[in-house]
Amino acid sequence: MANPLSGERVKHAPEFANTRKHAELLAIASPLAAAAYSTLPDGRKRTHYQQLAGKAIHWLKADKNVAEVQILLQHAAAAIAKTFEEQQIPRLIASEKAGGNLLFSLPAQRSIGSRKHRTGANRRTRKAAASLEGAGFVKREKILIKYIALIIFFGNISSALCFPNKSALTPCVVTSSNLFPGLPAIS
16 A cells, blocks of 8 residues: 655645645744854753744744844843853862872752663762772872863863862863862873
């Protein structure tokens, strides 16, 4: 039995009129949303693009012209960018344990993903923390590499290396003196 749905039927049949109408709106809205999305800072996500595209389609349905939609999308993108600035970035907390070992920990965060995803992430975090605790100051080069790998695993390296006396958005330079105050620089 042949499939009755064909490209020719979708392009011309009256029952697909709404599909064609929405496809035309999406064809107009998509490049507009992409242009606004490209102005967002690092850390943007696909959902931000989808929000912008949805707003563009909504405004096009409300009979706004393309120039008005571009301006409205720039305002929407600015509002999304403002949320990036307001987000608190968790800082890595280092404390010294008995025997001179360092303990690295992150503040508690909301769980994301499935139970399997969280379990795997927790296991990797515990494993990295255990290897950092066991190393001590003797192998500081390896600690530095593992510390940076742990930071990269959790996200934004520059803000995580800023210590509490600095703003969360202040860029920092990664050096051994940042990581281990009082120790000579690693060369």
